[in-house]
Amino acid sequence: xxxISVTDRRELLFAAAVRVLARDGLAALSTRAIVAEAGMSxxxxxxxxxxREELLGDIVASVVGGEREAGLAGVLGDAxxxxxxxxxxxxxxxxxxRTDPGREQGMxxxxxxxxxxxxxxxxxxxxxxxxxxxxxELLDHLADRFDRRWDSPTADLARLVISLTDGLTLAxxxxxxxxxxxxxxxxxxxxxxxxxxDS
Amino acid sequence: xxxISVTDRRELLFAAAVRVLARDGLAALSTRAIVAEAGMSxxxxxxxxxxREELLGDIVASVVGGEREAGLAGVLGDAxxxxxxxxxxxxxxxxxxRTDPGREQGMxxxxxxxxxxxxxxxxxxxxxxxxxxxxxELLDHLADRFDRRWDSPTADLARLVISLTDGLTLAxxxxxxxxxxxxxxxxxxxxxxxxxxDS
DNA sequence: ACCGGACTGGGACGGTCGACCCAGTCCGGC
DNA sequence: GCCGGACTGGGTCGACCGTCCCAGTCCGGT
Numbered sequence: 234x235x236x237i238s239v240t241d242r243r244e245l246l247f248a249a250a251v252r253v254l255a256r257d258g259l260a261a262l263s264t265r266a267i268v269a270e271a272g273m274s275x276x277x278x279x280x281x282x283x284x285r286e287e288l289l290g291d292i293v294a295s296v297v298g299g300e301r302e303a304g305l306a307g308v309l310g311d312a313x314x315x316x317x318x319x320x321x322x323x324x325x326x327x328x329x330x331r332t333d334p335g336r337e338q339g340m341x342x343x344x345x346x347x348x349x350x351x352x353x354x355x356x357x358x359x360x361x362x363x364x365x366x367x368x369x370e371l372l373d374h375l376a377d378r379f380d381r382r383w384d385s386p387t388a389d390l391a392r393l394v395i396s397l398t399d400g401l402t403l404a405x406x407x408x409x410x411x412x413x414x415x416x417x418x419x420x421x422x423x424x425x426x427x428x429x430x431d432s
Numbered sequence: 433x434x435x436i437s438v439t440d441r442r443e444l445l446f447a448a449a450v451r452v453l454a455r456d457g458l459a460a461l462s463t464r465a466i467v468a469e470a471g472m473s474x475x476x477x478x479x480x481x482x483x484r485e486e487l488l489g490d491i492v493a494s495v496v497g498g499e500r501e502a503g504l505a506g507v508l509g510d511a512x513x514x515x516x517x518x519x520x521x522x523x524x525x526x527x528x529x530r531t532d533p534g535r536e537q538g539m540x541x542x543x544x545x546x547x548x549x550x551x552x553x554x555x556x557x558x559x560x561x562x563x564x565x566x567x568x569e570l571l572d573h574l575a576d577r578f579d580r581r582w583d584s585p586t587a588d589l590a591r592l593v594i595s596l597t598d599g600l601t602l603a604x605x606x607x608x609x610x611x612x613x614x615x616x617x618x619x620x621x622x623x624x625x626x627x628x629x630d631s
Numbered sequence: 632a633c634c635g636g637a638c639t640g641g642g643a644c645g646g647t648c649g650a651c652c653c654a655g656t657c658c659g660g661c
Numbered sequence: 662g663c664c665g666g667a668c669t670g671g672g673t674c675g676a677c678c679g680t681c682c683c684a685g686t687c688c689g690g691t
Contacts, residue, residue: 236657236668258548260459264649274670279650286649338544345541348605349457361606385619392612393619396599403598404591406547407560413591420584420592424623435638435687463679473640478680632691639686647678656669661662 242281245271247295250288255335259342262289286352293347293356296340297363315375315429320422322371323398327418330402331411337402361395368394376429384428397421441480444470446494449487454534458541461488485551492546492555495539496562514574514628519621521570522597526617529601530610536601560594567593575628583627596620 237245249271254262264278264285282288312318330337344360347353368391376382383390401421405414436444448470453461463477463484481487511517529536543559546552567590575581582589600620604613 239668242668258544260545260548263647265647275649276651276670276672277668280668284649338547341540342544344602344606345457345537345544346459348537349459358607361603365603389612389615389619392603392616393623396603396616396620397595398599399602400595400597400599403543404560404564404595407543408557413588416588417591417595420588421595424592424626427623427626438638441638462677464677474679475640475642475681476638479638484679634691635689637686637688639684641684642682644681645679648676649674651674652672654669654671656667658667659665661664 239281242273242277243291246273246278246281246288247291251292251336251339254292254339254343255333258335259339259346286350289343289347290353290356293343293353293360297356297359309371309375315379315381316422316426318375319425320419323401323418323422324415326398327401327405327414330405331414334406338406341403341406364395365391368392372425376432380432382430382432384430390425390428394425397424438480441472441476442490445472445477445480445487446490450491450535450538453491453538453542454532457534458538458545485549488542488546489552489555492542492552492559496555496558508570508574514578514580515621515625517574518624519618522600522617522621523614525597526600526604526613529604530613533605537605540602563594564590567591571624575631579631581629581631583629589624589627593624596623 246267250262250267253266253270257266265275267288268275268278278285309318309322312321344357347357347360365388369387372383372387372390372394376387398421401414401417404417405411445466449461449466452465452469456465464474466487467474467477477484508517508521511520543556546556546559564587568586571582571586571589571593575586597620600613600616603616604610
């Protein structure tokens with residue numbers, strides 16, 4: 234019998250849940266499936282987590298916390314121009330979706346579920362707030378670094394960026410058309426870059 | 433006891449299911465919830481439908497069939513320019529989402545579910561194909577009517593349009609920010625109209 | 632008028648779900 | 662060394678799920 238602290242167990246269950254969510258979807262994300270993935274007994278679940286919903290909340294919150302966009306920062310480091318940066322960022326995002334489709338799909342399922350669940354609805358709203366914040370910061374940073382400016386509030390452009398990435402993801406998840414997705418990523422980059430002016 | 437033919441019963445169950453899906457979400461779309469909404473007994477369900485999944489398939493297929501975009505055609509009739517038409521169409525779509533948010537959210541949930549279900553995955557793909565077709569036809573029609581042309585294949589631009597509407601919907605569903613959604617709709621229209629040239 | 636097939640409703644079956652209880656086992660601090 | 666609290670696993674509960682069965686009811690065609 235492996236004795237694990239509540240803290241560690243929560244992390245193990247959290248990680249197991251994320252794996253199950255990505256692999257099998259939200260509908261299959263039962264407490265039993267999670268503990269099986271984590272190699273624990275069912276009782277351990279409710280010892281570490283008060284309820285299944287609490288864990289789902291943790292997953293949504295982890296997005297809000299910001300572990301997700303870590304990868305994008307690196308892409309922008311070695312960009313030679315803001316045009317290059319935006320194009321690279323969108324291409325990198327597309328790669329991320331293609332590398333782990335289940336993960337993105339799982340996040341969509343989870344967000345939709347959260348929006349239907351009164352207890353979790355606030356978290357879903359915060360999740361999108363966070364998305365928009367991150368995108369806005371990115372745009373601001375870009376303009377700053379290359380001494381350019383955006384012709385619209387970055388808050389609005391950020392919303393455009395997130396809409397484009399969400400839409401890109403949904404379309405690719407539905408038809409898995411790589412070539413079309415790449416062309417769309419290019420169009421999306423253009424759509425954003427239209428609003429970039431000289432300073 | 434009301435005696436109803438199988439055909440009529442399927443339609444009644446279908447309509448009831450769509451209502452439940454919009455109001456309570458996919459997770460609550462059980463056979464019992466459907467027959468309760470339709471005012472039938474549980475056995476009637478499996479008399480009309482072989483399985484719950486068959487009904488879900490019907491709902492997705494109805495989108496493919498094209499009942500959804502009927503409203504958009506009217507909007508374009510009295511447009512004075514393609515710019516006007518695109519802006520109106522996106523505004524009308526946003527209104528549609530705001531009028532019946534549950535409906536759009538239900539469709540997202542259903543599409544995600546279909547993508548996870550081998551039997552239904554093909555339908556979800558066809559659903560997006562249909563979206564893209566409708567958008568492409570719309571763009572073609574617009575260019576034709578006003579004697580203009582698009583600087584990129586309408587198939588690609590259609591994908592951009594659908595991505596923008598999907599993204600717009602998801603963002604509004606998450607934060608219900610009307611003003612931001614309207615600004616985004618305007619940005620989205622610009623993004624598409626950038627590719628419109630004189631002929 | 633009646634009969635066979637279309638249709639109905641109630642009830643039941645096996646399964647999965649989230650949650651929980653409890654008797655036991657381990658280990659750190661005294 | 663021993664004891665109390667942290668931790669474990671197995672079993673169980675009630676609810677809900679999709680599906681099915683079956684005895685009954687109605688109606689159109691003959």
